[in-house]
Structure formats: C-alpha cells, structure tokens
Amino acid sequence: MYSKSWTTWSLLASLASLGAVVDAADSGTLEVDLLFPRNETYAPTEWMPFVFAVRNAKLAKYLVPEIKYSGWNQSEGGNSFSFTHDNLQWANWSSQEPYFIYNFHSDLHEGSWRLDWETWYANCNEDWSDFSSVGDPVYHNRTSRSITFTIKEGGQAVDLVAATANDKTCSQENGAAINVTGKTKSIPAKEDLPDNTCAVVGSPEPTATPCQVKVDSAAAASMTASLRAKLCDPLTSTNRPADCPEDNAAQRLAVAGVACLAAAVGMIGVLA
16 A cells, blocks of 8 residues: 555656756756868868867757758769768767767868758757647757868868867857756656756857867877778778778777777767
8 A cells, every 4th residue: 555655646746747847957058069171172082071069068968969961062963961960869978078079971072062060959848838738848949050161182181180270260150059048847758858858948049159169189089090990890891991900809909999089088970
C-alpha cells in the first residue's frame, strides 16, 4: 500500500512539474561562429576545411544545436556540396571553450563560391503547459547566414591560424548568437531532449562577435591529424594515400590517439 501510494504521488508530482518554467540552468549568450572559410581568395587544395566554433558551449545542452551548410560554385555549374552536423547531442560541451566543429571537403574547383549555413536549435514553447495545450511543447528555430569565398591559383594557402588572426576578413555573417535565459521547462519524453528538458530562449537576438575566436596551432594540428588518420584508416577509407602506414594495428592505435587528442581539445570533426 505504501509503495502504490508513493508511486501515485510521484506520478502526480511529475505531471505537475510538466510544462512549468524553472530557473535551473546557466544563462548567457551562446554563439555559433563560422571561422573558416572567410571572404578571401584561397589557392586550390585537396581538402578544404570548414570550421565552426561554439562559444559559451556549456549553454548548448538543452538547445541540441545542429549546423547545416551548403556551398556551390557560382562560376561553374554542378560543383557543389552540403553537410549537416547532426550528431552534436553527443558532444561533451564542457570539455573545452570554445568548442570546435569541423569538416573537410574535396574536389572544390576554382571559382567564386557561395556558402549558406544555418544553426538550428530547440527551445521551449512558453505557452505550452500540458497535453491540453495547443501546439507543440518545443519549437525548432534557425538562424541563417551566407558568405562568399574564391578558389583560384595564386591565392593564399589555407592556414586556419593566420585566417582567424585576421579581423579584417571577419563579418557579422560569420556569427549567430542565441540569448539563453537560464530558464527551462520539463517536456514529454517524445521530444527526445536531454533530461526531457528544453531551454527558454529570449529576444531580441544578441549581436554576434565572431572575430574574437582564434584557432591556435595546437587545434589546427589536431584537425589536420584527424583528417590524416581518417584518410589512412583501412576500416573506413576506400582511397588511402600511398604514404599511409601499412601496419593496420599501428594505424588503429594512431586513430585512437587522434580521437583522444580531439576530445582533449574539444572538437568534433568529419570528412566528406
């Protein structure tokens, strides 16, 4: 009898808290910045990096952000690419500040390129209180930005450290900011958010300051090493470079080592 009564009261308490706004998280401005490329002319390269930074990353937990981008060669039809960083719910946001997210793309031909990118994030519908409310308990918002860059013989070499040290090529289109109020709400489990919790986002949208983020030599080296390890991984790469190590066991150990380094620096990277 005691057990049944306790279960009943626990259920009632859980339902009572559903949809209630509480102060249960850190507040501040979360910012997503496109660090590379910028509005510059680059020499052709086999693998072009696309690097983002999440600043005040600890605020990202209940926003579950996604970063989507697509690029196309405005000088040559048919040369395009797109990618979505949709695995960020697994990111350890507290591991490093800022948190770097990157990708590499190949076969980018010479020409003028347009890059459109978006940040998607979840936030609470403050008008939703329980299952009798109209609408969904969570909204999925997006902020869109666009830049252009050029690939041409004679352009500057790709250098993340030098590029992010140059404020002159950084614009507001390189950043998107979100006002995280620190208020949260409990939501139904079907929304698939951490701890069944969403974040309340405030308005207006803060002004982004993307020019403040720099990539140092250690972070740049980690990104390059990650690319190299993945290209040489015999389990996942179908076109390994000729100078990759032949010892598969040693290569797997190297891949694991790079993964540990990336985790220590605080970053998620892939290649496409």
